[in-house]
Amino acid sequence: xxxxxxxxxxxxxxxxxxxxxxxxxxxxxxxxxxxxxxxxxxxxxxxxxxxxxxxxxxxxxxxxxxxxxxxxxxxxxxxx
Numbered sequence: 001x002x003x004x005x006x007x008x009x010x011x012x013x014x015x016x017x018x019x020x021x022x023x024x025x026x027x028x029x030x031x032x033x034x035x036x037x038x039x040x041x042x043x044x045x046x047x048x049x050x051x052x053x054x055x056x057x058x059x060x061x062x063x064x065x066x067x068x069x070x071x072x073x074x075x076x077x078x079x080x
Contacts, residue, residue, distance in 0.1 A: 005030075 007015075012026065015033075019026040074080075 007030070015026040015029045018029045022029065
C-alpha cells in the first residue's frame with residue numbers, strides 16, 4: 001500500500017543508511033522495524049544516527065578517555 005508518511009529527517013537518514021547496508025529499500029526497513037515494534041519485539045532503540053566524525057562512527061565509551069597528555073607521553077616514550 002502506498003501512503004505519504006511524515007518521517008523525521010534523522011529517522012529517514014538512519015533508515016536510508018540501513019537500507020544501503022542491507023540492499024533493500026528504506027520503505028522496507030521502516031516497515032520491518034514498525035512491524036517488529038508493533039508485534040512486541042525488541043524495545044525500540046533510538047533511531048537517531050550518530051554522526052560520522054572525520055569518516056569514523058563514534059563508539060561507546062570503554063573507560064577512561066584518551067587525553068592529549070597520554071598521547072604526548074606515548075610519543076615521548078617511543079621517540080616519535
